[in-house]
Amino acid sequence: MADITPLLADRWSPHAFDATHVISDEQVELLLEAARWAPSAMNRQPWSFVVGVRDSDTFARLRTAVSGYSDWALDASTLVLGAYENAGTDPDYALYDLGQAVAHMSVQAEALGLHVRQFATFDHAGAAREFGIAAPWRPIIMAAIGLPAPGQKPEGALHERGCSGLSASVAG
Template structure:
């Protein structure tokens, strides 16, 4: 693992964020730019995002759908709703492409000196009603982005051995 780029090797997903840290609008734009450059099957780019920085008027509207589900994310500098157009996806790759775009965003966050954690525990139905997300669009996941809370450290990242990644003995 030590031979891969430090952006990947040192990446971790905190479950607590510094409530005083702010992410600049310029950095938020860089995160979106990173997502924009993700590969996409047939260049469909079936992803959209709702980005709410801590100081945005949009943030309290978004926080309501996280509260009680993933409370740890409420202290993040930014919350991002990751939205996918999959209802008309005949190839079945829209979710894959969204995941790639979000991964690009997460690596850009590392390059900016902050950390990102993706999560699925939020009020998806309520959020979709609030923001007018209707088929074929779906709010799939959210991402919390910011500086880890004081004293939080990565606690060892368990991964299967690289030899286990190859499909069976063929």
């Protein structure tokens, strides 16, 4: 059996980011373009992102939603807030679709030599107010993007095994 691509096998989420790393506008555009190419149910693309690059006004506004919840993310080069649009149907695949968009963004980051750590511990209501996000839209996830802080490296047996121990089978 072939190994999975190193873009996936070598991906990991840092616990701290390099506060001196500067992300380029081109890299940010590539991350968003990768998310745009993610598949979605009925091609709705029910996601939207607020992107703040360190030292920008948007980053400072995102920072207020992160502070006190996930302070480790505050040194990232970029903070991204992901929101989804609820279709009001059952089932509504918007959360799944947002997840795919963020996954595409994460793989693109890896291809650029960057790392992403997703998190949900932030002030959701505060972020919604700050950026005027109202129903049917809802902020649900944030991602810190940048380079790992010096000394950071993948930890633990899960990374060494490459998986959580779950197995899959292929019927044929």
